[in-house]
Amino acid sequence: MKRSSIQRTTKSLLNMRDRIRFDLPFQRNSVWKNDRRSYLVDSVIRDRYIPNILVWNNGDGYIWVIDGRQRWESVFFFADGEYKLSNGTADFNGESIAGKRYNELFSDTQFEFLTYNFTVTEFSECTFEEVEEMFYRVNQSVPLTSTEKTRVKVSPAIRETVQELAQHMFLEKIAFTKADRNRYVDEQLIWQFIASASNQNIDFSGSSLNKFISNLEEVPTPVTKLIEQKVDFMDVAFRNWDQAKRKVLKKVHVGSLFQVVDYAIQHDWSEDHFGAWTESFLIDRYSVDTAYGQLCQKGATSRAFIEKRISLMIADMEQFPLQTEWPMS
Template sequence: MDRSTQPRTIKQYKAMYEKGTVNFDHVMQRSYGHWDIKQQSKWIHSLAINWPVPQIMARPMKETVTINGKEQLMNVYYMLEGKQRSLSTFYFLDDEYKLSPKTKPAKIDGIEYEMADKSFSELDEEVQEAILSYSLSIMSVDATDEEVEELFFRWNSGSPLNKTQQGRAIMGTDWAIRFDELSNHPFIKEKSSFSATELKRATHEEAFKQTMLVLDTNDDASSFSAPSLLDYTERFKEDSENKLAIFQHFLPVFDYLDVAFDKKEKVLFKKIHFPASFIAGKYALDNDIHPEEFYDWAQQFKHDFNKPESATIKTKYKDFMGQGSTHKAKVFGRISEMTRHLESYFTNKKFVNTDLIEILKKRKVRNT
């Protein structure tokens, strides 16, 4: 298999497409339309600010092309990789869609130009020129049909990033470091309900974000689903002071829970229960409830919601599980029911908590 790489500006590349020497109909290519407006806008913005982008790959094949009424034998480049990027660019240049209202300004030569909610013709000339003059790297692959099939298999056999993993790039390095600190806490690694596979897929980070969203009075998101959490991640930088204040609650509560549970808690800290159980732990810590007493309550709560016929304290917690469990009403319903159960359990109880601070110190945990 031979390969070579040639640079082409966006303007030159579109001219090839219009001339008929670029073709996106290779049988192995998926259909156009898999990108939403946010993905298209991110791509166009990358071109405008001259950021590095992945190369485009094509298989050249000799075909007869009619140009200016004359038939010519030329290389037609059948695109193997880059269809969504290419057509998103061409359609934008033809004013077939506007960029997302959330598109950031393009900074060119130290000057910022607005791009949000604009078509190509509505952009400033400087931005138009930056896009048209962007130099793409196009790799030509001289390969057999069998080799092309093998290429597609290899390109698509990797594990794609899920929404939570994508969020790391969006939240930035500082927040990724903070989430690593939470992920590496002994409570998460040794006591929480997340399996090894879930930890690899960053399922626990999705639970962290759901919990942050519960505590976040600056945000009114109606869903706690993965796509909604990805949108929430985008707001970390613009609301950093508030988000950091929310983050400060996590480590002290994790420290408390690490003391309360001496082994893996297989139920309450699964993803679906995590926000409610975290809020319960925070309530206990804030009210000086002894970790051992909190553990005893946790066992009672599990019994009461799993076996309502013999429950000591009746709870409707299960009514807020099942289908649509990431909807705001169900998330807050679970939190409300778990907190109500916790408060009922500890009503009129007397505690001897003078040794709580010493327990935390001995375990080398935080007391802040």
């Protein structure tokens, strides 16, 4: 087996697109939703790191993608104008790119998109069996948490719903550590959203949440739509927060924010208004010595403490000044 790595720009990939094949038998279908694809394109435009694409050269003139189908398809579909950048996408070089298709971007932004360098690692002089083994090695599972162990007992349809919700672009804004992601804390947060949107009066601790998951027969469509509506709202509210501000978007706060979004929507708050209040509450005025701060230090998953945190947030929102327009977050 031989291995080599080369750099290919987005433009060069588009030019050689008819040679790129995504249909190796072990490949998944196109499963990413548009908000996930949007986040990938946003990374391309901003020249952020994207993992290597693995391909197989078996000598037939085609480029067989081993790992990276969703990434390259996201780029190709965006160039085709098949979807817009998410409404939660932050501005780029003074341009508001949220909600835009490729052909609506400024020429300078299009240039950044077309000149991004993907690192492509090519394997040759190897058998299909070796390529298949490589795919499964790259995509091997991370050890499961207790919630994940419970999760495998639910139906495939429920697992798919949770995974799709966990791919929402907003979750990329949350201050998860690498260890959090290895322990599927992002997916665990989605389970909390489902329990909350289902009006479950339970603790969000492992045992209570796991019992709820184990007894779940389906995630009703209205629950899924409610979660998407609230997560979309938060995504737009924090679209222009920089990395420093996003550090406050920790699991304990996001779980509570998810619930008080109801107040904002019911009282016709705009996303920018909600973003301004969150910045005021969690950044400008937050302290571990405040009543809310004290509640965050202990019993984070206890239903009683969750209700107290939400009550304090709502009381603060009721006093937050209204104004016609809020500056972008």
